[in-house]
Amino acid sequence: MKKSLLNFSRIFVGVLFIFSGLIKANDPLGFGYKLQEYFEVFHMDFLSGWSTGIAILLCVFEIVLGALLLFGFWRKQVTTGLLLVIIFFTFLTFVSAAFKVVTSCGCFGDAIPLTPWQSFSKDLVLLVLILILFRNRERIMPVTENKGIQNTLFGLVLTASLLFSQYTYSRLPILDFLPYKIGANLPELMKIPAGAKPDEYQIMYNLKHKETGEKKVMSDKDYLKTEIWKDDNWEIVGTPESKLIKKGYQPKIKDLLITDASGTDYTKELIENPYYNLIVVAYNLKETNDDGMSKLNALALNAAEQFNIRAVLLTSNSAQDADAYSKRMKLFMEVFYADAVPLKSMVRASPGVLLLKNGVVINKWHYNNAPSIDELAKEYFAR
Template sequence: MTLTTLLVYISIAALALTGLTYFVFKKKDSLLLSLLQNFSGALFLFSGYVKAVDPLGTAYKMEQYFAEFESTFADTALSFVAPMFPAMAEFSVAFSVFMIVLEIMLGLALIVGAWPKLTSWLFFGIVAFFTVLTGFTFLTGYVPSGVNFFDFGDWGPYAETNMKVTDCGCFGDFLKLEPRTSFFKDIALLVPGFIFLFASKKMHQLFSKGGRRLAVIGIGVASLLYGMSNYVWDIPGQDFRPFKVGTDVATTKQAEMDAAANVTVLGYSMENKSTGERAELTLQEYLDQYASYPEAEWDIEQLKSAPAIEATKISDFELSDDEGNDPTVDLLASSEYTFLIVAYKLKGEVGNWKAGYLEDWKEDIAPVVQAAQAQGHKVAAMTKYNDPTNIADFKQQVGADYPFWTGDDIMLKTIIRSNPGVVLMKDGKIINKWHHSKLPTFDAIAEKELLAKR
């Protein structure tokens, strides 16, 4: 789905709601204002819902933003602000849930007309906040590597590769938007935001005051419980990410790699290292003039066509064992069932492991994987790079006699929204995956997935 298609659907919903408001509820003060209320409310409801499906995804996106802000402010006169962002990152999940619930509540509040003045200010404030956020991210596309955002004189031509945060996360993983697209979307939303501020007294209001408030509070409680069910007690029921159940990781990765290898060089972008002069040449122009752009004096970058298949995190599915080898080659080719325990971060360190986290491994994970090993099935754990001493001690603490492979933490977060979580693979395909607290017994898994008992 594209943003245009989504906005068409939201517009249709807004027109239907406005028809009900006008003809059924007889609220005829301002047809245009009612339409704006319903459109903005429906957009916020949908945006909040798709993020409530996966609150951890929004939290991870916030962590990316916080990291970018920290590095941006670190080398400036405002360096004292930088330490605030790692501290905020520690509460990214709480921020995520709060923002999602607030967005859903505001969406319904606009549609039913609850607390018009407060709702107008909150709507405007959130849109203004995200306009600044997406605007900053979009503008980093003009900031070359090694240049601080606030060194405006050193900005160069826009390049997507300059941005550290490549999508805004506005619609979670359901719809990826480039920061530039999201920035202009947020600017457009400022229009109804301003209108609501000055016309809050004319906004339509449905039902009684008590009914409106009960509906908004009710949807807030429901969205809070729904969001928590998708990361505290279970993994998301709807998976919009590349590693969803049924995905043929081996085939998809090969197809993405082939597409990346078959792109066409369209031209070259050059920047003079001394003067900052920039030039862009077509492939033929560069072949004719390359002697005028020696690499000792120019930074040269190829301009390539878009790959036939867009790369996903599946392209990054690479790991390293304790000898530095990549076990994913054999894993994706294996015709045997393999139980993978995915933990993007081991919580703690030698002598200071979090007790509750160890219990998750010992009580939820260990009985299942031990039974799987007893039946001759393969078991391995995947985590982000850690000191080998830490990994060895952690394995001893949880009684793990299977290998621990290390890889990119963002890739691991994409695979499953549980730490730890379990993924079952066979023939390079994801057969199933579970939150550690919802992991069935081995016998139940064997019966459902037709695992052979040996």
């Protein structure tokens, strides 16, 4: 029984760590964005600039730990590392859940979104299994005792996980779990179906008795039902609060609003363009690769001149900063504005580019592997 439990714990923990690491390594920039949230919550903003690098190291660490556990190599060091990691993440997810500071843990990236409480429960299970491994670490048998083979396998796993993380960072995620993936119909993903129930809210009043000073908190329904509003001794103090009591239907894309510098809404015009159009995304121009932007700017210029393709730049920067950047880079593209959150989801690159037609994401690219105008023409425009 003990042997079966030990083998189950070893296989389950090892596979889960590899899976978790690979899912996050598939989208290291997205994992970096999640780490930035944690850094802000814990007042560690000085680490924000290193978030992507830290994200890649954590992904590699998870994959290597999981693989070494399955191989049975260096059992003392591996089980100690696993225990320290799970204690840290159990604490982190508990704080996130209890104080509602981060709404999604990012444990499995965007592939399997978990709430903080779900993630905390998952970590508790892992903690129990890893404690079993730690206490019985001497009974973990390696697949080979040959030191040369052990070092070779370790080197191969480490190199492969580093190369994979670097590839997805310098290109785009191999598997895209975000709503703006290739083939997505953006207008459809922004709609709420007929008959779908919206969020339900309750208005909460803070009441105070003028004579006794007694205080009450009462919902709008109870306020009317009890007819307390007829009693002149009770007065509403402060501003009534709106409280979400039941979550309704949530469209996949709910936060995309594209405007010009004056605030005019251009979302429908740009997203539902029936012709091919290029959407260049750079959520933060201060951190955008200039060479990449020059490359996409030349692509936009050639597309417009040769095929009358509209190209726009989306950013979350201020109009003043965007104008200065546009002049410095001699941008041909029109500049529009949107919140950073949807822009980060559109394409995991700064800058990146999406090819849209009639609201559908036809394709998208990182600036490192953006196509030439000849390639675009052959594949799309000249058809």
